[in-house]
Amino acid sequence: MYFPTHRGVNTYSRALAAFLVPLEGEPLVSHLRIVDKYSVAPATTYLGAEFPKVLAKPEVNYKQANLTDPSIVQSIFNPPEGKGPYDYVFDLTGEVRHDRTEMILINTTCNVARMLGQEAAKRKVKAYVRVTLPFYETTSKGTHDEKSDPKPDETIGTWWHETLRMLAAIEECVNPTNTLHVEDLAGAAWASAMWMASLGRKEADSLAGESIIFHNEKSKVSQVEGMPPHDTHSSIFTLLSVGQTHHVGGWTQMIKNSKPPIPNTPLSAYMDKYALETHIVALSNTEIKEVIGYKLKRPQFNHNGIKDIVDEYEWKEEGNWPIL
Numbered sequence: 300m301y302f303p304t305h306r307g308v309n310t311y312s313r314a315l316a317a318f319l320v321p322l323e324g325e326p327l328v329s330h331l332r333i334v335d336k337y338s339v340a341p342a343t344t345y346l347g348a349e350f351p352k353v354l355a356k357p358e359v360n361y362k363q364a365n366l367t368d369p370s371i372v373q374s375i376f377n378p379p380e381g382k383g384p385y386d387y388v389f390d391l392t393g394e395v396r397h398d399r400t401e402m403i404l405i406n407t408t409c410n411v412a413r414m415l416g417q418e419a420a421k422r423k424v425k426a427y428v429r430v431t432l433p434f435y436e437t438t439s440k441g442t443h444d445e446k447s448d449p450k451p452d453e454t455i456g457t458w459w460h461e462t463l464r465m466l467a468a469i470e471e472c473v474n475p476t477n478t479l480h481v482e483d484l485a486g487a488a489w490a491s492a493m494w495m496a497s498l499g500r501k502e503a504d505s506l507a508g509e510s511i512i513f514h515n516e517k518s519k520v521s522q523v524e525g526m527p528p529h530d531t532h533s534s535i536f537t538l539l540s541v542g543q544t545h546h547v548g549g550w551t552q553m554i555k556n557s558k559p560p561i562p563n564t565p566l567s568a569y570m571d572k573y574a575l576e577t578h579i580v581a582l583s584n585t586e587i588k589e590v591i592g593y594k595l596k597r598p599q600f601n602h603n604g605i606k607d608i609v610d611e612y613e614w615k616e617e618g619n620w621p622i623l
Contacts, residue, residue: 307335307391307392307430308333308335308337308339308344308346308350309337309344309345310391310395311391311430311481311484311485312333312335312391313346313347313349313350313353314481314482314484314485315389315391315484315485315488315489316331316333316350316353316354316359317349317350317353317485318482318485318486318489319331319485319489320353320356320358320359322349322352322353322356326356326358327489328358329358330358330360330378330379330382331358331359331360332359332360332361332362332375332378332379332385333354333359333360333361333362334361334362334363334364334366334375335361335363335364336363336364336365336366337363338363339351339354339361339363345565347612347613347617348612348613348616348617349612349613360379362375366392366411366414366415367406367407367410367411369414372411372414372415372418373418376418376419376422384422384424385422385424386424386425386426386496387424387425387426387427387428387492387496388415388419388424388426388427388428389428389429389430389488389492390412390415390416390427390428390429390430391430392407392408392411392412392415393407393408393411393412393431393432393459393462394407394408394455395432395455396455396571397453397455397571397572397573397574398571399455401454401458404454404455404458405458405523408458408459408462409458409461409462409465409523412429412462412465412466413462413465413466413469415427416429416465416466416469417469420469420470425492425495425496426491426492426493426495426496427466428488428491428492428495429462429463429466430484430488431459431462431463432459433580433582434451434452434453434455434456434459434460435449435450435451435452435456435460435582436449436450436451436452436456437449437579437580437581437582438579438581439579439581441581442581442582442583443581443582443583444582444583444585444586452578453573461523482596482597483593483595483596483597486593486596487587487591487593490587490591490592490593491587491591491593494590494591549568550567550568551568553621553623554621556621556623557621557622557623558622558623559618559622561618561619561620561621564618564619564620565619566614566619566620
């Protein structure tokens, strides 16, 4: 089985790669291709202690590429010599910064995902799994399931949502969607791909497909390639959801008081305006647990969970986390 993973080296790809090709134990795949804009040798983004070791595994192939170029997108689906066609595609693309302009969001989120989805459909992969983020306005009064229609949050939410509509309009493009801890993201993405591949899109849609409502300006339809009209009702997506007080000053003091001191660290306490605002993520994970049967490894976000991340990712050993 062969799996190209697109983008996300500085977010999710490292966890997914380590899940598919663990440092210890048998790999789940015979070949894994990871594609991103960053260089890994030399590194132009934070890689952590484990990821370079994963990249050194014989099953893993890393390609630095610009996925906004249609010819590049087509080429990355061509496997190395001696390898068969890719079976599963994990799409981790999309702009996550809220200060980006609308045109940047369209180009790096909508267009990239659309081109990847079209090429995956053309190649007839068994499953195309896109990871999308919960840029929606929800309330704390209850959870929202896949039948809900929460309003996209700001411009970034509008275009992440529109990306789902574009992908859902592509024939034979299969897309489970999940929001969860990075370790559960890897596990749920794999479980979603296996479930989708075993059923095919039509059967998966009959079990979990929902319409994706238009939440954009009607005038944008003619301006953005691949954007379905506002009155199109064929956008069915297999949707499966998993469910700052002293930060800057406190972090600065922790770094200064660390023994030994930490003069440089890729970790930052800086948060943009959006991150400092109150945003509620109330998306139900019932369907992914009941339909696919996935069991969360990290069901709670708490102090112990943060401590586990610091310990497991060896931030202290790397000299990236203060020792007090």
